[in-house]
Amino acid sequence: xxxxxxxxxxxxxxxxxxxxxxxxxxxxxxxxxxxxxxxxxxxxxxxxxxxxxxxxxxxxxxxxxxxxxxxxxxxxxxxxxxxxxxxxxxxxxxxxxxxxxxxxxxxxxxxxxxxxxxxxxxxxxxxxxxxxxxxxxxxxxxxxxxxxxxxxxxxxxxxxxxxxxxxxxxxxxxxxxxxxxxxxxxxxxxxxxxxxxxxxxxxxxxxxxxxxxxxxxxxxxxxxxxxxxxxxxxxxxxxxxxxxxxxxxxxxxxxxxxxxxxxxxxxxxxxxxxxxxxxxxxxxxxxxxxxxxxxxxxxxxxxxxxxxxxxxxxxxxxxxxxxxxxxxxxxxxxxxxxxxxxx
Amino acid sequence: xxxxxxxxxxxxxxxxxxxxxxxxxxxxxxxxxxxxxxxxxxxxxxxxxxxxxxxxxxxxxxxxxxxxxxxxxxxxxxxxxxxxxxxxxxxxxxxx
Numbered sequence: 001x002x003x004x005x006x007x008x009x010x011x012x013x014x015x016x017x018x019x020x021x022x023x024x025x026x027x028x029x030x031x032x033x034x035x036x037x038x039x040x041x042x043x044x045x046x047x048x049x050x051x052x053x054x055x056x057x058x059x060x061x062x063x064x065x066x067x068x069x070x071x072x073x074x075x076x077x078x079x080x081x082x083x084x085x086x087x088x089x090x091x092x093x094x095x096x097x098x099x100x101x102x103x104x105x106x107x108x109x110x111x112x113x114x115x116x117x118x119x120x121x122x123x124x125x126x127x128x129x130x131x132x133x134x135x136x137x138x139x140x141x142x143x144x145x146x147x148x149x150x151x152x153x154x155x156x157x158x159x160x161x162x163x164x165x166x167x168x169x170x171x172x173x174x175x176x177x178x179x180x181x182x183x184x185x186x187x188x189x190x191x192x193x194x195x196x197x198x199x200x201x202x203x204x205x206x207x208x209x210x211x212x213x214x215x216x217x218x219x220x221x222x223x224x225x226x227x228x229x230x231x232x233x234x235x236x237x238x239x240x241x242x243x244x245x246x247x248x249x250x251x252x253x254x255x256x257x258x259x260x261x262x263x264x265x266x267x268x269x270x271x272x273x274x275x276x277x278x279x280x281x282x283x284x285x286x287x288x289x290x291x292x293x294x295x296x297x298x299x300x301x302x303x304x305x306x307x308x309x310x311x312x313x314x315x316x317x318x319x320x321x322x323x324x325x326x327x328x329x330x331x332x333x334x335x336x337x338x339x340x341x342x343x
Numbered sequence: 344x345x346x347x348x349x350x351x352x353x354x355x356x357x358x359x360x361x362x363x364x365x366x367x368x369x370x371x372x373x374x375x376x377x378x379x380x381x382x383x384x385x386x387x388x389x390x391x392x393x394x395x396x397x398x399x400x401x402x403x404x405x406x407x408x409x410x411x412x413x414x415x416x417x418x419x420x421x422x423x424x425x426x427x428x429x430x431x432x433x434x435x436x437x438x439x
Contacts, residue, residue, distance in 0.1 A: 009438045022372035297436035
């Protein structure tokens with residue numbers, strides 16, 4: 001299996017990225033902040049209005065190092081992609097399935113199966129680990145409801161009913177989400193999802209985690225030669241990486257949600273890490289974003305055994321492995337797309 | 344794995360300064376300079392072979408010397424730093 005390389009995060013808005021030989025140079029005015037060999041990097045993510053030299057972008061595009069530009073608050077701006085990778089036959093298959101609702105539903109069904117299954121196990125884990133701090137009975141009921149939905153999802157034949165069941169699963173899951181916050185209850189609570197803008201601390205963190213995950217997934221899809229912008233379930237919209245959003249559905253709960261929860265429960269973030277704007281939007285401070293990224297990167301380096309491949313990989317490679325499996329399914333090497341089923 | 348590279352390039356003779364510059368550039372492409380002629384490179388076996396080959400082309404074997412210390416994958420316990428110019432761990436989260 002491929003090795004997970006490191007990701008460079010640039011959070012200071014006045015840093016310029018340049019290429020020197022096989023190194024990336026971080027320049028702040030005339031001062032040199034750092035110099036890193038690019039062969040150790042998997043991706044570069046820059047926050048705020050930093051610049052990067054065209055030479056660097058070209059070098060990275062050529063070597064499959066993803067450069068992503070986000071705003072200071074973590075909203076996606078642009079991604080540098082090079083020449084299309086993989087083969088055109090694979091992408092054509094992807095487009096054909098995307099246009100064929102029946103075929104697309106079959107794949108979407110597996111994405112949603114993975115999502116609901118993983119959400120269920122997030123809840124089950126909670127009842128196992130913290131039986132005295134949560135309402136076990138309620139968790140068991142919700143877990144049962146998710147099991148029922150799982151059956152319905154397996155039998156869904158239309159995208160519409162699939163979306164319906166997904167929504168229903170989210171309603172059940174969100175109902176107990178607040179209980180999974182075990183620490184700092186007065187500052188961190190979840191009363192429902194709000195985005196664009198997020199209206200509370202937890203939503204601000206969830207949004208940021210989803211952005212990072214979507215970016216990782218899009219890069220992984222491009223690496224295996226798929227088009228991250230043509231999805232099966234998420235409708236096409238200019239600038240939206242629909243396939244990345246499809247593929248990350250199954251990872252939201254176990255990857256992003258659990259990550260955010262653990263930051264709160266381990267008190268790695270506190271109320272002082274957030275600022276509220278006049279319009280009610282809640283943003284993370286720059287300092288908090290650094291803590292967040294550091295923890296995110298550490299999480300990516302943790303290793304797990306992939307349930308389908310049975311191989312030890314790092315968490316950060318999961319989007320890549322799933323993309324690989326999706327590509328194999330599209331090529332006809334697998335009968336079905338195997339979602340990442342976590343337990 | 345982490346490979347430590349040190350070199351001595353004879354600069355008094357003809358073309359010495361140019362060789363030094365080239366060797367330093369090549370090392371820089373693969374790793375980070377931790378002291379004047381000491382580099383730490385995180386490379387896999389293939390990259391290491393490529394780097395060794397590249398450097399062998401650059402030096403004059405009569406006058407210059409290169410040393411490679413392989414510190415393996417669990418190098419973190421083997422490296423200690425004292426004093427100025429702390430280095431960056433390329434496998435830790437990189438946030439600037």
